[in-house]
Amino acid sequence: MKTTISREQILKSSILFFSFTAFILSALLFTSCSESEVSESLIDDTALITKIETASKVTVEESSLPAATKTSFNGELSDTFIKTVEFATGLGYKVSVGTDNESRAESSADVFFSAEGRQLADKSERAKKRRQKCFQFVFPIDFIMPDDSSITLNSKEDWTLIREWYKANADVKERPELVFPVNVTLEDGTEQTLIDREELKAVKDSCKKGKDKRKCYKLVLPVTFTMPDASVITVNEKSDFKLLRRWHKANPRVKRKGVLNFPVDITYKDGTTATINNADEMKAAKQSCRD
Structure with missing residues (x-):
């Protein structure tokens, strides 16, 4: 028995195929862009930390830290207390912290924040070792x-x-x-x-x-x-x-x-x-x- 495929069916199939292809390409493009943005963010953080480290800094009061830093100190850094705060104009903050959490490998460490108060991702081996948990x-x-x-x-x-x-x-x-x-x-x-x-x-x-x-x-x-x-x-x-x-x-x-x-x-x-x-x-x- 001969099967007849109408012009309308062919048109619908073509539309579905191109729609599906466009969806896949968009998903891949979004994923690629997201990964690129994350990678660039980490690279930018590393570069900014280096600039803060090498820049001329002044010691400021803890109260000078932007309000946004509270998110970190009530989260990842909840087990720390602030020892000193240094500010590099136009760049950000270097904050020396201590901890009473003896599961940490070291009792002190440095953390960095942008001028707006976002905690910078420090991927250095030194930072990892100091913040590492033994248990x-x-x-x-x-x-x-x-x-x-x-x-x-x-x-x-x-x-x-x-x-x-x-x-x-x-x-x-x-x-x-x-x-x-x-x-x-x-x-x-x-x-x-x-x-x-x-x-x-x-x-x-x-x-x-x-x-x-x-x-x-x-x-x-x-x-x-x-x-x-x-x-x-x-x-x-x-x-x-x-x-x-x-x-x-x-x-x-x-x-x-x-x-x-x-x-x-x-x-x-x-x-x-x-x-x-x-x-x-x-x-x-x-x-x-x-x-």
Whole structure:
């Protein structure tokens, strides 16, 4: 049976074909332009940062920063506080920031803003290393402030609470104290409990050296701690470590930490176990991991 195709059908097919072709070409052109705009933006930011770095600058007050910078300081930079602000006329700002967020590789860094207050994308290796995170805190975490009050952070957005405290106490220079133990999540998803600053430092040192960031060993529970007031806290399971943190929050003026009661069993990263009978053996166990 012979099929007859009308002139109208041919015309409709042609219109559909050219419409579809035009749509595809437009999409490709839009994507290409978008990628080009992003690339050019990063190139422009890099060039502007270089100009700000090399230009003559004057130190100005924090209040001189454009209002637009608040978007960054309430977002990506919420865990920072401003140390100094320098302005390069007609170019932008170089802002030196510090942080109480000890998951960061470095406690200080420089960030750059355009004259209008847009944060510039700093792709330099120096900036990446300083802002790099060795781990993620598992919230909540607590800080003891210089007036012995405490601030609890329940999310990363709550870092601004510390900055607000210092704005309300502008004459205070002493920084807050992180309350241990804390739980952290490493890059591989492993969750670790860091009992004290020494363990936190070991994790950060491993991060800087590109080594395995997992703790050398973990305690086999249950264990007990004798606190400075002679009370005893028993840690039967991982979540019980928060009892130690609660004690320190309730006793902010006491700087001494709870003492781990021996003997204890530990499990090394390779799965082997050992019994530790005193503080000297514990120190030797830590040293063996570093070696």
